[in-house]
Amino acid sequence: MKYSLCFFLILLLSCSNKQKAVKVKGSDTEVNLAVVLAEHFYKLNRHYRLAISGGGSGLGIASLLNNEADMANSSRPLTAEEKALFEKRGIALKTVVFAEDATAFIVHKNFPVDSISVDALAALLSGKSKTWQQITGKPVPVNIYGRQSNSGTYSFVQKKLGIQFSTEAKEMNGNAQIMEGIKTDESGIGYVGAGYIMHDNGKQGVKVLRVIDSAGRQAISPLDAKAITEGRYFFQRPLYQFVRSSSWGKVVPFINFEKSPEGQQIIRNSGYYIID
The missing domain is CATH 3.40.190.10 (Periplasmic binding protein-like II)
Known part of the structure; x- marks a missing residue:
């Protein structure tokens, strides 16, 4: 369905x-x-x-x-x-x-990196870092797929990172639009509910990044039920x-x-x- x-x-x-x-x-x-x-x-x-x-x-x-x-x-x-x-x-x-719920940060399925730090996310989503240079070593422009300001996820991510979103971020109407954008954009990054990812059995053609918190501890996936239960994922709510x-x-x-x-x-x- x-x-x-x-x-x-x-x-x-x-x-x-x-x-x-x-x-x-x-x-x-x-x-x-x-x-x-x-x-x-x-x-x-x-x-x-x-x-x-x-x-x-x-x-x-x-x-x-x-x-x-x-x-x-x-x-x-x-x-x-x-x-x-x-x-x-x-x-x-x-x-x-x-x-x-846990908020998942997603990139194209062919993205060469599997994890990202909270600090790197803040730099990317705020527009401070405008390319993937520090993450992948390639000076490719970053395309941000986000939500509109009336979204609770928009507010949650912004508050957790302590940033204002880049004015160049694309404002999408929902999880489905963000998913569609990321599937066709190898330079894109977006955020969706982890429940939305699992609801469709992981068939969306995207990669879910593991997140390293500001303390530099182990990278954790929003799809890791044990980590969520233990409260170890930075973007759970x-x-x-x-x-x-x-x-x-x-x-x-x-x-x-x-x-x-x-x-x-x-x-x-x-x-x-x-x-x-």
Whole structure:
């Protein structure tokens, strides 16, 4: 099954007069997982109607503010400004941390290097280093494939590296567009959710770089489940779901399904990690 991560919508319909509608918007990092969870949830709860779409964490949070969603998937916490807006509008929220993700840095499958340091990533993505000279020994220009500023992954990577992204970085709409760009660009580098990589069984024609943290320790892959469980990968993060308190009653059965043994197994099988 192929998903459009710029805007993905799935409607699970029931003819029951007791149908309950739940709208979920937000993170492209989470949208594939949310869709799979919703499909399995619906098999057990035919009286529910779930509408799930991506578009970025910022869009999901804005949808909550504008009463256009019951729940926002987000790969980042709320900002101080967002918290103030919810308080100003008198909108109470419940926060769920339902899984953990790792951000993967990807290059073309023929890229000659397998790992990269945090410092080198900062230099490349900020535009301080404009070629691959220090990494590969070749003065080939670097092409950056990133996300738009409303993406939680954009904010996460920028904050972890302590940089502002290069003004020359290409702003892509989602993981799928970044993948397509990197597959055809041997000078490209981009970042996507590790769950997205594993969801498609590694058939994307890209290489996932192992990352060496600022302490210079062992290079670690975002696909290394043991390293993630032990908290050793530099770019791992919790995944959030923000729910309007007024919608909690109809959303909580879905939340409970995520926490069930079946839901937890779906999260693992989709390439994400369980929060203990």
